[in-house]
Amino acid sequence: MQYWLMKSEPTEVSIDDLSSFKQQTVEWFGIRNYQARNFMRNQMQIGDLAFFWHSSCKQPGIYGIVKIVSKAHPDSLQFDINSEYYEPKSTPENPRWWCVDVQLVKKINYISIQQLRSYPELHTMQVLQKGNRLSITKVDGKQWNFIANLINQNSV
DNA sequence: GCCAACGTTGGC
């Protein structure tokens, strides 16, 4: 079992959008970065857990926990000529972009990026590193458990 | 809206 952190712009798919979707599940479309694609295509397993992060917004941070519920499959939008995610170099035989499906496990009380930065235990989290832009990053077990404890304390 | 950091492109 691996842990991840997945960023989404709330104007694209917010935690409440996800909550309203059928099966509370969404195809993680629109990833056009090779590192992030490779995580989804080569490493993610059904059952892996991820923090759901809002990025490019006023209050960046963690808003929920999601679960990987599919193996990687081609991102359908790469074939949609009307989509901003259209990829002319992709063919059905040789798709360039892949994604997984994620399902909401639970919404949590917002944990801000400032709060996360305040804990020495989390200083090595990739998402908190200067210059980090990768929209999917790994979270190690210690980091995951530390944040899971924060979530439990917040919900009491 | 700024801009540092990083990824991608393409001429050579």
Added chain:
DNA sequence: GCCAACGTTGGC
């Protein structure tokens, strides 16, 4: 295959 130029990300 180098690397300058350009484009994008995303916190601030």
